[in-house]
Amino acid sequence: MRLIIMGPPGAGKGTQAAHIATRFGIPAISTGEIFRSNIKRGTELGKRVESIMVAGGYVPDELTNEIVEDRLAQADCEPGFLLDGYPRTTGQVEFLDELLARDGHRVGAVIELTVDEEATVQRLLDRAAVQGRADDNEETIRERMAIYHTETAPLTAIYADHGVLVRVDGMGDIDEVTDRIAAVLTDIDD
Numbered sequence: 001m002r003l004i005i006m007g008p009p010g011a012g013k014g015t016q017a018a019h020i021a022t023r024f025g026i027p028a029i030s031t032g033e034i035f036r037s038n039i040k041r042g043t044e045l046g047k048r049v050e051s052i053m054v055a056g057g058y059v060p061d062e063l064t065n066e067i068v069e070d071r072l073a074q075a076d077c078e079p080g081f082l083l084d085g086y087p088r089t090t091g092q093v094e095f096l097d098e099l100l101a102r103d104g105h106r107v108g109a110v111i112e113l114t115v116d117e118e119a120t121v122q123r124l125l126d127r128a129a130v131q132g133r134a135d136d137n138e139e140t141i142r143e144r145m146a147i148y149h150t151e152t153a154p155l156t157a158i159y160a161d162h163g164v165l166v167r168v169d170g171m172g173d174i175d176e177v178t179d180r181i182a183a184v185l186t187d188i189d190d
């Protein structure tokens with residue numbers, strides 16, 4: 001089962017990625033998490049990506065693709081994987097397709113979590129207030145939402161074309177949403 005999860009900020013993407021991965025016995029792989037862990041450990045890769053990430057930019061495709069290729073070659077990815085935060089560009093979509101095709105595989109499903117954006121902005125604002133995060137104001141939250149749409153729209157269009165895009169209502173209880181996602185994945189065999 002080779003899956004991708006996408007969703008706007010605050011949609012609970014990371015939480016659902018972890019739940020779905022556990023339920024299907026596959027690893028959840030977040031490229032952002034891999035980069036952050038390298039920065040923390042002070043690796044060569046960490047040093048190369050730190051300034052890019054701080055500025056909110058994208059790590060170049062060449063580097064990101066290499067990281068993903070290495071990670072997907074590990075034994076735990078044999079039964080499949082769930083990618084979170086990758087692909088983010090059309091170049092990455094093409095690279096992933098080619099990488100999987102080498103072994104006769106393909107992306108089985110791309111889950112797009114949909115949310116009520118007004119409610120989500122409010123929830124993020126409440127959380128920011130509790131955590132005292134001054135950077136999470138309404139303007140930056142709305143900006144992140146807008147960026148999400150401009151960035152992912154071309155990618156979801158490609159996957160819709162391939163017939164693998166599934167939209168799942170991300171509103172409600174965490175377990176309820178996990179059940180909804182699991183339900184649409186039952187007849188996926190790639």
Ligand code: AMP
Binds near residue numbers: 031084087089092
């Ligand atoms: P995330 O945790 O997915 O929000 O990613 C945090 C940061 O890591 C992003 O803002 C980018 O700087 C970098 N990053 C993560 N995934 C990718 C990707 N697929 N392509 C390029 N940069 C990425």
